[in-house]
Structure formats: structure tokens, C-alpha cells
Amino acid sequence: MSNQKVRLGDYCDIIKGAIGIQKATPGEFPLVVTAEERLSHNEFQFDNTAVIIPLVSSTGHGHASIKRLHYQEGKFALGTILCAVIIKDTTIINPRFLYIYLSYFKDHLLVPLMKGAANVTLSIKKIKEVEIILPTIERQLEIIELEKNNDLVEELNTEIQTQKQLLTNLKQAILQEAIQGKLTQDWRTRHPELVEGQHSAEHLLQRIKTEKAQLIKEGKIKKEKPLPKITKEEIPFEIPKGWVWCRLGDISHTITKGSSPKWQGVQYVDEGVLFITSENVGTNEILLKRKKYVQEKFNEIEPRSILEKGDILTNIVGASIGRTTLWNLDFVANINQAVCLIRFPDNYFNKQFLINILNSDFGLKLMMDNQFDTGRGNLSLGAVSNFKIPFPSLEEQKAIVKKVETLMQKCTALEEEIKQSETNAQMLMQAVLKEAFEG
Incomplete structure (x- = not known):
């Protein structure tokens, strides 16, 4: 059977979470929320393998976005602002494949469906109407392995995260040297009259x-x-x-x-x-x-x-x-x-x-x-x-601010390069998967 376009609602049950996060009672079962880390609850709502989709925008008021989807197996609880997509027949759609597919194409398939001027939300009714390209189950398993073993993209992502952390550390090092007077040591030597007497x-x-x-x-x-x-x-x-x-x-x-x-x-x-x-x-x-x-x-x-x-x-x-x-x-x-x-x-x-x-x-x-x-x-x-x-002194404060501004501009340029690298890595992975989905 070749690739076919199918509606999620025809092949999946889509169920809203029932646990209010503020009322959750810590317990033995994972509680899936919008954050990356799981919380816990003393009761479970599902005992399935599911793809979890947020029903509210990750950036809030007036702006539609979804930061992440979740993949969850076994017994788990689910927050009220998410839904579980549970596949009816896993011999037709592999849950892991669906998670990969929706994660990489969420900005094209899910985010445009979000509505609201203030509270931007995604309805289960809209999710049911989403159409995906469904390859054979054998091809789905190949795509899962491809995503798992895509060493190049994984290495790129690891390097990008390292660069982000180094840049954060660099910015803080600049600020720390600034407030300790280390950035303006030469300035003080050249301008002793601006740090003494009436200017002290x-x-x-x-x-x-x-x-x-x-x-x-x-x-x-x-x-x-x-x-x-x-x-x-x-x-x-x-x-x-x-x-x-x-x-x-x-x-x-x-x-x-x-x-x-x-x-x-x-x-x-x-x-x-x-x-x-x-x-x-x-x-x-x-x-x-x-x-x-x-x-x-x-x-x-x-x-x-x-x-x-x-x-x-x-x-x-x-x-x-x-x-x-x-x-x-x-x-x-x-x-x-x-x-x-x-x-x-x-x-x-x-x-x-x-x-x-x-x-x-x-x-x-x-x-x-x-x-x-x-x-x-x-x-x-x-x-x-x-x-x-x-x-x-006030004059040295001005000199410090000017020095910090110059160094931070260089950091901003580095930050833009890192963002572009991150975008390129995402595009590379999407291109690989797109080829796999259409192949």
C-alpha cells in the first residue's frame, strides 16, 4: 500500500486531560503537563501509548504557538490543557511515528488551527480534522529508526546547545568583570582625574x-x-x-x-x-x-x-x-x-x-x-x-556601560549565528523526514 492521506479523527481517539495541575496530588503516576518535565499524581487517567498535544498557546495572550508535544506510555495522568491522541489500531499507525510526524510539522498542521484574540486555544474538533500522510507500517518503522539514528542532526543539536550555554556564560562573565572594574582598568590609568577629588x-x-x-x-x-x-x-x-x-x-x-x-x-x-x-x-x-x-x-x-x-x-x-x-x-x-x-x-x-x-x-x-x-x-x-x-565614579560608570555595550553587540552577532545554525539543523531534519514520508 502506498502513502495515503488520512484524518486523525478517523484513526484516533482524542481525549482531553482531566487533572487540574494546581489540585494534583503527588503520587506514583506521571502527570503530563506542558512543561518538558513530568509532574506526578496519585491516580492515572490513561493506560495507553499516546501522543500528547497542548490545547493552549505556549506563548499566551494573542499569539499562537506550540513549543512541544509529548510521547507517553503506560499509566499516566494528563493536565486539563492538553489532550491525548490514542491510536485505535497500532498495526496501521505506529504511535512513535505519529509523535515524530506531528512534532516536526506542528507549525504547519496544528498551530494554524489555534484561535482566540486573548486566550489562544486549539480545539479537539480541529485536531480530529488534521490530515497526515500515512506510509505503510514498515515505512513508519524505518522512519522511527531514521529519526533515532540521525547522528548528524543530533551532533548539530548538541553542539548548538553547547554554544548557547557558552554564550550565556560569556555574557555573565562580561557583566561580572564590568561590575568589578576589570573592563576599565586601562581607562582609570588614562583618566586618573576623573576618579579622584570632586569626581570621585x-x-x-x-x-x-x-x-x-x-x-x-x-x-x-x-x-x-x-x-x-x-x-x-x-x-x-x-x-x-x-x-x-x-x-x-x-x-x-x-x-x-x-x-x-x-x-x-x-x-x-x-x-x-x-x-x-x-x-x-x-x-x-x-x-x-x-x-x-x-x-x-x-x-x-x-x-x-x-x-x-x-x-x-x-x-x-x-x-x-x-x-x-x-x-x-x-x-x-x-x-x-x-x-x-x-x-x-x-x-x-x-x-x-x-x-x-x-x-x-x-x-x-x-x-x-x-x-x-x-x-x-x-x-x-x-x-x-x-x-x-x-x-x-559617574564618568567611569559611563565608560563601563559603553564597553559592555560594545561587547554585548558582539554577543548578539554570535547569538544570531547560533539561531541560524539551529534553524538549519531543524530544516535539515525536516527535509530528511519529508523525504522519508514521501519516499
């Missing part, structure tokens, strides 16, 4: 403290609790001569966060105040693919957290703790309780330099070590204010 870090820090005290006296900024002095035992690494250590609260006028609209009786709306949550705060970027808006009265209730151009935003709740960026947009916007706003004048501290500190491994460790709810991950504003940071 110590002089700048004293000026900041004097100006803050005057602003507090005039009622222009809020008086905060005195911050503890930094002891020798707290200092994590050596800094160059002319640098000092300080608390983040020492140089900031405002460290605050927003609140939940629900707490304030405010509704989400189609047009209103742009509402920034942790998903909008990336590492060195504002992510606005999924915009939310709240009623304008939210700004009247929470005026302190209305964003101003030049504010630094960092996530303080959940899995995205530590992602930090600059708010450099002119939109009227506010933030929720998962986002911390750090505000100070430009002549106090170079904002990109602080962002580099907070996005470094050193900064991330500060945040992780200061969580008060390690189960969920939560940082208090007091902990953020107490962060100890290395403080060079």
Missing part, C-alpha cells in the same frame, strides 16, 4: 546624601528608615581603588511597587492606563506583545507607582525575579505588585550600569538570597533598598 565615587555619594536630605526636608521625597552600614563581612568581592560600596536605597529617591487592580476594585479594559506586569519586564527589554489596560482611576488610587521615563523596573515575585530593564517609553503606565520601580536622577548613577549590576549573576544572587517566601519567590521593598552595590 566617595564625593558623589556624599553629594547624593546631602541632596536627598534637603529634598526630604522640603517634603519632596519620602523619608525612609536609616540603612545599615555595610560591614567588611558583607563585601562579596574586591573593588578598585576609588570605588565604594553603598546600599541601593542610598542613591534612590523612590523604591516602590504597584498593586493588583482587583485589590483596588479596578477593572481591566480595552483602552485605558497601560498596565505593566512581570511578564512585560524582560532582561534589558520591555515586552509589549501582550498589553493590558486598566481603568484610569487606578492612577488616582496608586499615584506613587505611575511610571516616569527613566525608571528602572525589576521583577520581585515568581519565576521571573531579577529580570531588570529601563522604562524608556512615553506611555502613561502603572505597575502591579510583582514589579518594583527604582527611581533616581540621572546625575546620581548611570541607570544602565545599575541594570547591568542587577542582571548579572551577582545581582541575581542578591535577589535569590533575600527572598522572604522561597516557596513562591518574593522580594520585599526593604530587601531591594538594602541591596549592596559597587559604586564607581
